Amino acid sequence: MNRAVTHTLATLELTECTYREIERKLRAAGYGHLFVQCADGSAAIDMTGIAIAIAPHPARPYCTCGGGGHPSYCEVHAA
Numbered sequence: 001m002n003r004a005v006t007h008t009l010a011t012l013e014l015t016e017c018t019y020r021e022i023e024r025k026l027r028a029a030g031y032g033h034l035f036v037q038c039a040d041g042s043a044a045i046d047m048t049g050i051a052i053a054i055a056p057h058p059a060r061p062y063c064t065c066g067g068g069g070h071p072s073y074c075e076v077h078a079a
Contacts (some may be wrong), residue, residue: 009046019045022052 014022022045026034034046 009044011044026050 023035026032026045031050034050036044036046038044
């Protein structure tokens with residue numbers, strides 16, 4: 001007998017950019033099982049047991065545009 005296990009998640013809406021950054025890091029770390037599809041067809045990340053922290057700022061400027069994006073927003077290429 002198969003039973004569907006369901007539970008309710010509190011949802012914190014993020015910008016797509018932020019969501020994709022979290023998605024990229026979790027998938028790279030092997031946490032692909034955290035990605036769920038909601039009843040309405042939208043995607044979500046069940047982060048039960050995972051905390052979010054602010055990364056320490058690097059000691060020197062770092063490229064945030066990928067070397068060819070928007071230099072005016074990049075600490076390296078705007079200088």
